[in-house]
Amino acid sequence: MAVYTEVSDEDLAAFAAAYDFGEVASCKGIAEGVENSNYMLQTAKGPFILTLYEKRVKPADLPFFLGLMEHLARSGVQCPVPLKGKDGEALRTLCGRPAAVISFLSGMWPRRISAEHCSELGTALAGLHRAGQSYDLKRANSLSLAGWRELFARTAPQAAENVEPGLGALINGELDVLGKAWPADGALPSGIIHADLFPDNVFFQGGKCSGLIDFYFACNDLLAYDIVICLNAWCFEPDGAFNITKANRLLASYQAVRPLTAEEKRALPLLARGAAMRFLLTRLYDWVNTPPGAMVKVKDPREYLHKLNFHRAVQDIGAYGLS
Amino acid sequence: MAVYTEVSDEDLAAFAAAYDFGEVASCKGIAEGVENSNYMLQTAKGPFILTLYEKRVKPADLPFFLGLMEHLARSGVQCPVPLKGKDGEALRTLCGRPAAVISFLSGMWPRRISAEHCSELGTALAGLHRAGQSYDLKRANSLSLAGWRELFARTAPQAAENVEPGLGALINGELDVLGKAWPADGALPSGIIHADLFPDNVFFQGGKCSGLIDFYFACNDLLAYDIVICLNAWCFEPDGAFNITKANRLLASYQAVRPLTAEEKRALPLLARGAAMRFLLTRLYDWVNTPPGAMVKVKDPREYLHKLNFHRAVQDIGAYGLS
Numbered sequence: 001m002a003v004y005t006e007v008s009d010e011d012l013a014a015f016a017a018a019y020d021f022g023e024v025a026s027c028k029g030i031a032e033g034v035e036n037s038n039y040m041l042q043t044a045k046g047p048f049i050l051t052l053y054e055k056r057v058k059p060a061d062l063p064f065f066l067g068l069m070e071h072l073a074r075s076g077v078q079c080p081v082p083l084k085g086k087d088g089e090a091l092r093t094l095c096g097r098p099a100a101v102i103s104f105l106s107g108m109w110p111r112r113i114s115a116e117h118c119s120e121l122g123t124a125l126a127g128l129h130r131a132g133q134s135y136d137l138k139r140a141n142s143l144s145l146a147g148w149r150e151l152f153a154r155t156a157p158q159a160a161e162n163v164e165p166g167l168g169a170l171i172n173g174e175l176d177v178l179g180k181a182w183p184a185d186g187a188l189p190s191g192i193i194h195a196d197l198f199p200d201n202v203f204f205q206g207g208k209c210s211g212l213i214d215f216y217f218a219c220n221d222l223l224a225y226d227i228v229i230c231l232n233a234w235c236f237e238p239d240g241a242f243n244i245t246k247a248n249r250l251l252a253s254y255q256a257v258r259p260l261t262a263e264e265k266r267a268l269p270l271l272a273r274g275a276a277m278r279f280l281l282t283r284l285y286d287w288v289n290t291p292p293g294a295m296v297k298v299k300d301p302r303e304y305l306h307k308l309n310f311h312r313a314v315q316d317i318g319a320y321g322l323s
Numbered sequence: 324m325a326v327y328t329e330v331s332d333e334d335l336a337a338f339a340a341a342y343d344f345g346e347v348a349s350c351k352g353i354a355e356g357v358e359n360s361n362y363m364l365q366t367a368k369g370p371f372i373l374t375l376y377e378k379r380v381k382p383a384d385l386p387f388f389l390g391l392m393e394h395l396a397r398s399g400v401q402c403p404v405p406l407k408g409k410d411g412e413a414l415r416t417l418c419g420r421p422a423a424v425i426s427f428l429s430g431m432w433p434r435r436i437s438a439e440h441c442s443e444l445g446t447a448l449a450g451l452h453r454a455g456q457s458y459d460l461k462r463a464n465s466l467s468l469a470g471w472r473e474l475f476a477r478t479a480p481q482a483a484e485n486v487e488p489g490l491g492a493l494i495n496g497e498l499d500v501l502g503k504a505w506p507a508d509g510a511l512p513s514g515i516i517h518a519d520l521f522p523d524n525v526f527f528q529g530g531k532c533s534g535l536i537d538f539y540f541a542c543n544d545l546l547a548y549d550i551v552i553c554l555n556a557w558c559f560e561p562d563g564a565f566n567i568t569k570a571n572r573l574l575a576s577y578q579a580v581r582p583l584t585a586e587e588k589r590a591l592p593l594l595a596r597g598a599a600m601r602f603l604l605t606r607l608y609d610w611v612n613t614p615p616g617a618m619v620k621v622k623d624p625r626e627y628l629h630k631l632n633f634h635r636a637v638q639d640i641g642a643y644g645l646s
């Protein structure tokens with residue numbers, strides 16, 4: 001939940017004049033997302049989303065993100081697209097920040113995940129991976145192995161100890177294991193990944209997936225790494241139990257579009273440990289570095305420590321419902 | 324900024340079935356307001372606001388508030404109205420809370436107040452007071468003199484000292500003065516007042532007032548008390564200076580609809596002290612009682628201490644731009 005930037009009516013009116021949707025009838029901050037400021041615009045041409053990019057998003061990456069949304073939508077992926085102004089530009093400035101108007105996407109993200117949701121997710125994720133293959137721009141994953149090490153160094157190992165005794169040593173040991181075993185370049189299929197496909201980034205309407213949002217972590221990386229991010233985010237129950245049925249449905253529907261290679265299947269437990277590590281580390285960083293007065297809900301890093309430990313104990317991909 | 328209650332898609336679908344607007348295409352929490360949870364609904368029949376009433380609003384008062392919005396709208400006041408379900412009812416339950424769907428009101432609240440805004444406000448406020456005269460239901464003001472004393476007792480005078488040395492004694496002394504001098508019942512015109520008409524509750528479009536929102540403090544009290552709440556909320560500059568031009572415009576446009584009596588004019592400085600005290604005390608209460616982790620921005624009580632002191636020094640209503 002976050003709106004970081006207060007947009008005045010005068011600033012908005014001047015900004016909106018660059019577009020074709022007429023006068024803005026309303027602009028309300030949306031209490032979702034934690035990285036950017038998002039507003040719901042009501043216009044004569046219907047609703048739109050106004051996004052102001054706050055400091056986490058590098059302005060130099062925005063052409064990659066906005067171009068990706070356009071490319072995916074053209075390729076049949078259901079996702080929002082940036083609206084071009086009268087000058088043909090999608091990216092401009094508002095309140096000193098990069099800003100874009102994005103088309104409105106129907107649907108709501110699911111609060112209680114069902115196996116059917118996971119099945120829909122698998123299809124949508126595979127469609128995203130397929131469509132991404134023809135996207136020309138590239139962006140390295142800033143939160144891959146090297147990024148994890150740097151992030152942990154900045155988090156200060158002592159702080160990890162304060163969250164849970166022994167956590168610093170566990171992370172260091174795990175980073176060594178992952179560093180040695182991580183697939184070499186070219187060993188597994190790669191391409192555009194979403195890299196943050198949590199339930200609040202997947203909309204459903206009438207039980208069907210109506211689209212994907214929030215491509216601001218998208219990058220080039222292993223396709224199977226995107227899958228295990230989803231296993232972690234969608235297939236654990238609130239009590240911590242891994243739901244093998246949900247995993248099976250997710251993987252089955254994904255494979256109906258793009259079958260996993262034998263190497264990818266074998267790598268899943270290791271990749272899943274890496275994916276758990278990535279979110280453990282960013283949550284740990286936020287846990288330690290968010291000032292008490294900040295108006296954001298900080299997520300408990302231990303949720304991802306639990307997931308990491310689950311995958312460390314996996315002996316066989318049967319644990320994910322794969323044969 | 325606040326959304327307190329997380330509404331699941333299943334709960335929302337069941338709730339929405341009671342209405343005639345078809346399937347809900349989207350439901351996003353709005354990062355405005357601090358008392359209730361508000362969501363923007365997109366439906367086939369256009370946008371609506373869904374409000375869940377959180378603990379500050381007494382359920383027994385809701386028929387008064389919802390009935391008032393209907394009455395005012397019928398009487399020509401621009402304000403949202405509760406939408407009736409297929410069963411004819413406007414008030415129902417969602418996630419264990421009283422909930423209502425309210426019509427969408429175009430416009431945005433002004434971030435930088437101009438004298439023209441104050442002029443529009445005066446007209447709208449007088450229109451509200453006139454229309455309220457024919458409303459049948461009554462509600463006592465729970466934040467009038469007796470309420471202030473009780474609130475201060477609960478805030479703990481020592482906490483006031485921590486905010487500013489001498490503040491506890493100042494408030495006690497001021498409460499005595501106000502208690503002795505406050506107009507007796509019937510001495511001044513009374514009726515329905517909004518009681519919280521801050522800039523974020525007044526929408527403008529194209530420079531004109533497009534409507535008033537948030538009637539959940541509305542009650543029966545002195546009409547002039549509503550005016551001085553507005554003087555405090557609209558006519559002080561960010562640097563603390565009182566803008567006599569804005570006050571003059573507000574009062575002039577109000578009086579073009581309903582001229583103030585001589586007694587009301589004479590009482591303005593005292594009423595303005597009372598209005599400053601009311602918001603000083605609620606802000607002090609929130610300042611002292613909001614836990615550090617709460618995701619609300621607590622407003623500085625000293626802003627209203629400054630306003631209180633301004634009105635204590637007023638010798639003549641010329642200070643408000645009145646002759």
